[in-house]
Amino acid sequence: MFSDLVPDLKAQLPALRGRLMANQSLAELTWFRVGGPAQILFMPEDQQDLAYFLSRAPRDLPVTVIGLGSNVIIRDGGVAGVVVRLGRGFSDVSIESGQRIRVGAAVPDVRVARAAQEAGIAGLAFMRGIPGAVGGALRMNGGAYGGEIKDVLVEARGVDRGGNIRTYANADMHYTYRHCGVVEDVIFTEAVLQGRAGDPAVIAAEMDKITESREATQPVKTRTGGSTFKNPPGQKAWQLIDAAGCRGLRIGGAQVSELHCNFLINLGDASAADIETLGETVRQRVKEHSGVALEWEIKRIGTA
Ligand SMILES: Cc1cc2nc3c(=O)[nH]c(=O)nc-3n(C[C@H](O)[C@H](O)[C@H](O)COP(=O)(O)OP(=O)(O)OC[C@H]3O[C@@H](n4cnc5c(N)ncnc54)[C@H](O)[C@@H]3O)c2cc1C
Numbered sequence: 001m002f003s004d005l006v007p008d009l010k011a012q013l014p015a016l017r018g019r020l021m022a023n024q025s026l027a028e029l030t031w032f033r034v035g036g037p038a039q040i041l042f043m044p045e046d047q048q049d050l051a052y053f054l055s056r057a058p059r060d061l062p063v064t065v066i067g068l069g070s071n072v073i074i075r076d077g078g079v080a081g082v083v084v085r086l087g088r089g090f091s092d093v094s095i096e097s098g099q100r101i102r103v104g105a106a107v108p109d110v111r112v113a114r115a116a117q118e119a120g121i122a123g124l125a126f127m128r129g130i131p132g133a134v135g136g137a138l139r140m141n142g143g144a145y146g147g148e149i150k151d152v153l154v155e156a157r158g159v160d161r162g163g164n165i166r167t168y169a170n171a172d173m174h175y176t177y178r179h180c181g182v183v184e185d186v187i188f189t190e191a192v193l194q195g196r197a198g199d200p201a202v203i204a205a206e207m208d209k210i211t212e213s214r215e216a217t218q219p220v221k222t223r224t225g226g227s228t229f230k231n232p233p234g235q236k237a238w239q240l241i242d243a244a245g246c247r248g249l250r251i252g253g254a255q256v257s258e259l260h261c262n263f264l265i266n267l268g269d270a271s272a273a274d275i276e277t278l279g280e281t282v283r284q285r286v287k288e289h290s291g292v293a294l295e296w297e298i299k300r301i302g303t304a
Helices: 006-012 047-056 109-118 125-129 134-140 200-217 237-243 272-290
Strands: 019-025 037-043 063-066 072-074 079-085 093-096 100-104 153-159 165-169 187-194 223-227 254-256 263-266 299-301
Touching: 006 019, 047 153, 047 187, 072 272, 093 109, 100 109, 109 125, 109 134, 109 200, 125 200, 134 187, 237 272, 254 272, 263 272
Parallel strands: 037 079, 063 079, 072 299
Antiparallel strands: 019 037, 093 100, 100 187, 153 165, 153 187, 223 263, 254 263
């Protein structure tokens, strides 16, 4: 348990409209279902409310943002400071002219893909394969089935730690594979994505194929964080993990998936430490076996 900072913060932020909750459990906000509490969980009402909070909150108060928690391990000791989670006020989807779609950062990627399909906008079906929300996709340069955010982003909007609302053109995001170069403390609030004209029935068929392929090759119905490690240039992380003999490896309640060995799964009673230790064990065995140092794709947040 952390000390309760909420009364002090409320006193400093009289015009705040969003919810502040002390010692709020985060496990159920993540796919792995593990980890300790947030010292404060903040759910801003809208972008203005978020900007107000960031401009007035003490500068030494750590701020972390999470989306749908599909790419994070929250460590067992929880997260000191404020964890921001965007909700209703960041959930708009609007179709714009020229096959563009404007989406709030809390919109699930699956919903973006569906809205684009219904509007006859092709090129965004790949988002059907990513179980996060737009904010996480912007930060991770999420990609699947031959597409990634870098290919479709026109611009993103975000709020920096000083509470300034900023717009980032595609080039300002400094995208590389599963990485965004914008300073870590920017919280994305909205994106404009560019597609191209397409036939809704053809796009729907493409999305169905993605759904089928994912269900056949990934443990999508388990407690997981998706791909644990980035693919090293020219290599597949899962092949290196398999070759190092790690498929099915267990530590405590955590296991390397038998179906897709770049996925770690919580068998039910894993701690965050079990999952992270398993990941580090895999890294070490792969290093010994093939000499390759795997890099975590999953973000590990908080204290052990
Ligand atoms: C079964 C499964 C399959 C997956 N398959 C894929 C795949 O095919 N391709 C792929 O790319 N990923 C995949 N992932 C990983 C994950 O879905 C993506 O990384 C996704 O983009 C994360 O979005 P999220 O909303 O869940 O973010 P979180 O997991 O909550 O956060 C991820 C990172 O983004 C940051 N973040 C979240 N929201 C914001 C915001 N508003 N502003 C700034 N930073 C933010 C967080 O601080 C954190 O660093 C998979 C995951 C699972 C569980």
